[in-house]
């Protein structure tokens with residue numbers, strides 16, 4: 001698990017390291033600068049190296065980089081944008097040292113050829129839109145040919161949201177200090193970073209002073225958190241789940257969700273569906289147990305019976321946008337004794353009256369894409385997309401639930417303020433049935449005993465990795481939901 005910090009948390013870490021642990025900021029700055037020098041020397045970058053500095057501590061890092069380059073025989077071209085009055089204490093010290101060494105500091109970028117452009121204009125202290133000389137200089141830096149290195153974060157990207165505040169430096173490398181930042185992971189910020197390198201400069205987890213960051217992401221080693229297969233076990237050990245899915249002509253959604261659950265390790269999957277789907281499901285997924293209804297009158301009794309003795313329930317894939325789906329959803333929410341995953345048409349049915357969520361104490365996991373989120377909240381898609389984190393947080397503060405907001409960077413939030421941001425997956429996964437597969441994985445993991453928030457986060461990660469495996473085999477154009485299911489097995493067989 002890797003923490004992702006916003007600017008406020010990162011500043012608290014900087015300040016705890018300096019003020020609580022007593023490691024002076026200027027020492028951290030020196031280590032930050034040295035970590036950049038390491039990359040420059042590893043990549044054998046040559047003169048001319050341009051270092052563009054602002055007046056904050058990000059600029060201070062830049063000035064220190066320029067001085068160490070000088071110490072090591074380079075002839076850096078140093079540009080400082082902004083007035084001396086705005087220099088921070090540390091940046092002012094760095095500037096004085098450069099002056100003592102008689103290293104020239106320019107106020108505009110000389111029009112010569114460069115091998116490398118170092119962006120130390122703004123770091124996590126960027127607080128507003130970039131305008132005027134700052135805008136012009138970032139624009140010039142973007143046009144210059146050469147390898148582009150952003151210090152801590154590309155200037156112009158908000159560390160908190162990943163938004164471009166007017167203009168942003170387009171980097172080939174971003175060397176970020178201590179911990180990765182939220183803005184480096186969310187769109188569009190992540191498209192400006194190039195390769196992200198997180199460098200230890202002496203700011204450790206101790207600097208959280210016991211108050212852990214709420215936002216995190218997963219890496220491959222976190223797959224160890226998946227439920228373990230036991231030596232002595234039977235199908236009951238791995239959970240029995242109920243998937244309410246598939247209206248007439250929509251058997252595919254039921255099949256994809258059910259199959260994904262089995263591929264993720266479920267012991268038994270019961271699919272509750274319209275009787276028209278019986279034969280096709282029996283042929284395509286003979287491992288599933290089916291409960292089929294012939295008429296609306298039969299639904300209540302059959303459903304309540306199916307809900308007995310299950311470990312998790314999913315409702316929605318291919319259910320259809322109709323009154324029967326709302327009826328099914330009401331019955332599930334009002335009677336469930338286990339966590340419920342609501343997806344697709346289940347979400348559309350929920351949007352007819354969200355207060356239904358208050359009628360259960362069981363964990364509810366919602367998996368909307370942006371269109372479904374728009375129907376749930378009444379906000380337009382553009383508004384939600386431009387503020388994914390805020391939209392998610394607002395929802396879970398209003399309705400106690402776990403929200404899986406699906407986008408290029410899917411975000412999982414819960415009412416305890418935890419935030420998972422996903423980095424796995426690819427654009428080939430934007431294909432019909434992909435969401436049904438995710439629903440199957442989440443429900444399976446809950447059925448196998450994972451706590452709902454962890455299950456949802458791990459499922460999103462696994463789903464993305466499975467999609468990445470599928471891309472390797474089929475490519476982004478041809479990737480289909482059934483290939484993602486194949487991908488689940490490719491990922492899981494590596495870890496067991």
Ligand SMILES: NC(=O)C1=CN([C@@H]2O[C@H](COP(=O)(O)OP(=O)(O)OC[C@H]3O[C@@H](n4cnc5c(N)ncnc54)[C@H](OP(=O)(O)O)[C@@H]3O)[C@@H](O)[C@H]2O)[C@@H](O)CC1
Pocket residue numbers: 014015018025028029032054055056057058059060061086088121122123124125126127128129130131134151152153177201
């Ligand atoms: N502290 C530590 O221990 C360590 C910190 N480190 C480094 O420090 C960086 C953070 O430094 P920082 O906090 O000084 O902020 P930084 O990003 O340099 O910019 C602030 C300046 O920009 C200005 N400004 C903001 N927006 C603007 C705009 N749109 N247009 C124009 N001006 C704007 C703002 O002005 P103000 O808002 O005050 O008017 C202020 O002058 C961090 O990213 C890392 O690189 C490392 O050395 C490791 C140790």
Ligand SMILES: [K+]
Pocket residue numbers: 058119120121122123150151152153154155
């Ligand atoms: K920067």
